[in-house]
Amino acid sequence: MTDLINHMNNPPVISCKDLSKKFGSFTAVDNISFEVKAGEIFGFLGANGAGKTTAMRMFCGLSIPTSGAATVAGFDVFKDTEKIKKNIGYMSQKFSLYEDLTVAENITFFGGIYGLSNKQIKEKTEELLGRLHLENQAKKLVRSLPLGWKQKLSFSVAILHQPKIVFLDEPTGGVDPVTRRQFWDLIYEASDTGVTIFVTTHYMDEAEYCNRISMMVDGAIKALDTPANLKKQFSADSMDAVFYELARGAKRKAD
């Protein structure tokens, strides 16, 4: 993996040290520490209720940590959440473009709220429609597109403003393996342009596509390495087995 070696020499774009989030007496995220390097595709895995979403919300500036330290794109998650927001993209597990707007209107809207100029929006729209082969659908309501296309569009909109990092929260829920594979092609394309990808997933075949993976259990990070090294470490022949081995020890019930 020559790719990986390159990444490891890159500066970190996300780094956190002893980061915790408590809700009352419940510790959702428990002292996590790691770094994500620029240009990496970083898989963030864990069972439901392990604390992935809470951690991700802290990195996105949606939630202020209880203790610890973290920077995203060079900005502090306690103080500079507004600056962080300018430098990240986000795609949630729910499909989240406006269904009653057309493809072009959605692009214009999201470009607009990220502060792109009209000229930039026009260029980006053409480029994006071309890349996704959606030229003929530009004036159609998003509602009428098949789910796979919606998700590709959603991802492209999330990186429209050329963020340093894009957070993908279970981006491929409910689509078939072929569409999922195509979706990952898009992720690789984006990664090639230097965008760092931070992705949570439940599909272990997707985990294999990542440069490095972290495994979260009960709010803490129990393992972090390349897929190959993790398989070696747990003497398992698939990521499924690694995941099972780790998640088995979880005390928290999934919600």
Next chain:
Amino acid sequence: MKQFLVFVKKEFYHVFRDRKTLLMLFGLPIVQIVLFGFALTNEVKNSKIVVADYAKDIASKRIIDKMEASNYFEIERTLPDNKAIEQAFQEGNIRLAVIFPSGFNDELQHQNKAQIQVIADASDPNTATTLTGYISSIILDYQSELMQNNAIPYQIIPEVRMLYNPELKGAPNFVPGVMALILMLVCVMMTSVSIAREKEKGTMEILLVSPFRPILVILSKAVPYFLLSLINLSIILLLSVFLMDMPVNGSIVLLFLESSLLIITALSLGLLISTVVESQQSAMLISLMGMMLPTMLFTGFMFPIENMPLPLQIISNAVPAKWYYVIVKAIMIKGLGFSAIWKETLILAGMTLFLLVVSLKKFKIRLQ
């Protein structure tokens, strides 16, 4: 600023592409005005009555003519005797019976005194009272005609003037009430539903992750609905002026300013509701139940607040629409200026400020 405009434009797309929203926005006021104007009026018109005329003289004829000429009564038939009257009531389609005793005119001419019997179906007491009132005034009218001919000493005639609404029309009362009702209902529902929709569909999360500030999300939702509400208000006013002959005696500008205040109150209420609900459906339900009933009950346009038990009277003070109703009546019907309604305006403004602060606070807390 550009971000803001992009957002406002998007809100307009939402409104104009959703038939349900459009219907609610513009259909509701029209239906309400027409409904309250024509169907739910408390004027009693064209009531069917019967007359038993034993006198058959010039006086009784004249009074019967007068009754027929008014559009309150429709004389269904004249009956031969009292027994037939009872039967007519039991058949249920007449409201009132008038009986002239024999020798009516003679008594009137010679003793200066005569009697007419008026029998009303009081199973509906309000209608009965109203109808007997109409009859009394018709008879009084006839009396004064007679008096022009022969002067009777010491007769005192009370001259009643119905201030501001001399014809006792129903419209002056209900138009301000319907304005309050519609503005509350539509604004609260629109805001709460549209924010709840963003939450339900997951787009709210995307907006919050973007550099677009949460306060601007709220503001850019408020602006389109504020504008649409003003259009709505104009429709109501046009309908009431041209369809109901309802005057606007005071300043239109003042009326719009005061209405803007109520719209802002309603928008903040909608925001408050949207912070506690997760789905469009519950937003709709809470807005409907929470706005419709208190506004109808406690505004005073359907039920006089003075007649309510004290606890309810106190509660009514907490309903913003009540104060708005007082304000609109003062401007539209009495034609008063700001000096007459500054107190009510202050109360309404205070409520608005309170609701706005609370709902913005709650909205912020939810983001954590």
